[in-house]
Amino acid sequence: MKVITTKGVVKIYNPDKIPVKALNGVDLEITEGEFTAIVGPSGSGKTTLLNVIGGLDRPDEGDVEVGGHDIDAMSDNQLIDFRKEHIGFVFQAYNLIPVLTARENVEFVMLLQNRPKKERRERAEELLRAVGLEDKMDKRPSELSGGQQQRVAVARALAPKPDFILADEPTANLDSKSTANLLDIMARLNEEEKITFVFSTHDQRVIDRARRVVTLVDGKVATDEVREGKV
Amino acid sequence: MIPIMAWRNIWRSMTRSLVVMGAIAVGIWAALSLTGFATGMVKSYVNNAVQNIVSHIQVHQPEFLDENEVKYNIPDLMAVEQAVRAEPGVRAVSVRSVANGMISSSQGARGVAIKGVEPEEEARVNALNENIVDGEYFSGDSRNPILVSDELAQKLNVKVRSKVVLNFQDRGGSITAAAFRIVGIFDTGNNPFDLSHVFVRRSDLNHLLIPAADSTQSADALAHEIAIMVDDIRNVDTIASSLRAELPGLKVQTYRQISPDLQLYEGQIKNISLIYLTVIMLALVFGIINTMLMAVLERIKELGMLMAIGMNKLKVFLMIVLESVMLGLVAMPVGLILGYITIDYVGENGIDMSMYAEGLENFGMSSIIYFELDPVVYGQVAVGVFLTAVLASIYPALKAIRLKPVEALRTI
Incomplete structure (x- = not known):
């Protein structure tokens, strides 16, 4: 089942001054259960594409459909609600809520979904166990290493049971061991739970594990390679 | 959890929060003390006039x-x-x-x-x-x-x-x-x-x-x-x-009818407290706006992330308002207690204004002023501080919800 479809997506920054075409007609389809890396040199449009797919930014041209919804037609508030229910985000800089513990960070999105307290707590603990942080649940982000914070971020992204997870350079700030650890966790979740992951990355370690590698050059899909047996 | 976040957020920059809380507490204390002083002066004038001149009631032909x-x-x-x-x-x-x-x-x-x-x-x-x-x-x-x-x-x-x-x-x-x-x-x-x-x-x-x-x-x-x-x-x-x-x-008159100025002064007590309160709260508004604005501006990326993961604008707005209200609510009891202690102490012992005695006596006031305060004023001040905190948070909160998540996330 298709979870993401983009057709002729164009995104232009600075349209009035010095226009920069960050995306220049991107056609892409992501189906359920993929483990896809969007790669390309700096400035190729990876993050912009992720932002557009994630409903954080709007395309200037083209269509973006996520889970069968035309997200371009949504208002800002509708988009916020849509993201909350359908999309999990993992950011490069972890971006956890610094004043909340790991458990509270994971619970937070479920709270925004008005899930019952018991369910929130149980799911947060289950997810933190799944990312190997059962002994760090009551630690705040400042008390965790970068790798641990990113694992909390993955648990948080999974908490609302999204259609897919968008991860923008999730390993950029991690050492090799943490990267391998995080990738193992995400790969397992993809294998066992059929969770769809879409990364933007230029980290070879991530690219090596991806089942599909979409290469962007100058805002266009240059190559789209499906590799059997990876992950 | 949003109240918990708001509460923890105000302690992220403890010095800054303590400074603004101190300003609020001092503001409350000043509003109460000044009102107590003004009330004490008016009461001193009225009591002097009643005791020495007009008495409570007079009967004449x-x-x-x-x-x-x-x-x-x-x-x-x-x-x-x-x-x-x-x-x-x-x-x-x-x-x-x-x-x-x-x-x-x-x-x-x-x-x-x-x-x-x-x-x-x-x-x-x-x-x-x-x-x-x-x-x-x-x-x-x-x-x-x-x-x-x-x-x-x-x-x-x-x-x-x-x-x-x-x-x-x-x-x-x-x-x-x-x-x-x-x-x-x-x-x-x-x-x-x-x-x-x-x-x-x-x-x-x-x-x-x-x-x-x-x-x-x-x-x-x-x-x-x-x-x-x-x-x-x-x-x-x-x-x-x-x-x-x-x-x-016969004509039976109370002190207010005999000396309409006494009635006027008594009536002014309420206005005095409102004027002091308004002036002090106006000054506090700017202090709180400054603090909350800084709190928003240094958290742009975090606010962008919150909106990215699905926290809607109303909740972001309420979180900022709540942080401001919490600053006020923590400082409020301190200010109220300080004010109460001051009014109680000076109400008992008086404040010696004898260096201005001549001037005061020309106006029929005694040289020792005993602070006095209608308990209602404590309530007025509490409500005033609450409203001030809410009012002061509106601009920073609007600033927060106008952020575009994608741009906010890009900030360092």
Whole structure:
């Protein structure tokens, strides 16, 4: 089942001054259960594409459909609600809520979904166990290493049971061991739970594990390679 | 969890939060103390005026108030006096004869109101006997004793035992004059009153007011004014109404009617507290806006992330408002308690304003001010601070919700 479809997506920054075409007609389809890396040199449009797919930014041209919804037609508030229910985000800089513990960070999105307290707590603990942080649940982000914070971020992204997870350079700030650890966790979740992951990355370690590698050059899909047996 | 986040957020920059909380607490303390001070001053003015000058209630013949002539005395004095004394809630009564005339010494002369009083009764109604600064309150044996104020004594260049002459019209319309000897000098603390009033014994004054040819008026039954003190000032209006019903031909006035300025000042107390509160809260608004704005601006990326993962604008807005309200709510009890302690302490011990005593006394206030505060003001201040905190958070909160998540996430 298709979870993401983009057709002729164009995104232009600075349209009035010095226009920069960050995306220049991107056609892409992501189906359920993929483990896809969007790669390309700096400035190729990876993050912009992720932002557009994630409903954080709007395309200037083209269509973006996520889970069968035309997200371009949504208002800002509708988009916020849509993201909350359908999309999990993992950011490069972890971006956890610094004043909340790991458990509270994971619970937070479920709270925004008005899930019952018991369910929130149980799911947060289950997810933190799944990312190997059962002994760090009551630690705040400042008390965790970068790798641990990113694992909390993955648990948080999974908490609302999204259609897919968008991860923008999730390993950029991690050492090799943490990267391998995080990738193992995400790969397992993809294998066992059929969770769809879409990364933007230029980290070879991530690219090596991806089942599909979409290469962007100058805002266009240059190559789209499906590799059997990876992950 | 949003209240928990808001609460923890305010402690992220502890020094900054403590500074703004300190400002709020000091603001509350200042608003309460200033209101307490102003209320104390007004009450001091009103109490001084009531105690030394107007008393709580006065009874006159209506024409006396208009014409100020000695012939308009209270008719059927005995019955009136009895009715007044029998009125429940009346604490003390002083029956006075009043004549307007002139006091003169070898050095000068001034127009004065001459009050003929029963010394013991008068002492129960006003604090005249306690305000004697030289000499003594009416001594029993001297003839035609008179009390003058120290202000007047200076103007006339007289002192205790000096002789002065009073000139005034008697009931027959003739000018009469008599020599009085100063037995005591008083100081009520109210200069305008002190300069214009002298006190003599009622029997001495009545003797001079009734011409020899007038056999219809007995000296005992001549009086123009009955001054009344009640047990509880809050019952003044009820007692005055009851007396009005009992004494139909006479004019019964409360201190507010006798001295409308007292009513005006009493009425101003509420406005004073609101004015102080408004000014101080306005100053606080800017302090809180500054703090909250900094709190928003240094968290742009985090706010962008919150909106990215699905926290809607209303919740972001409420979180910022809540942080501001929490700053106010933490500081509020501190300010209220500090204010309460100050008002309680100064209410008990007073604040010595004697370096400005002369100025204060010119306005009829005492030199020691005791703070006083209507408990309602604490509530007003609490509501004021709450509203200020909400008001001050609106701009920073709007700033937060106008952020575009994608741009906010890009900030460092």
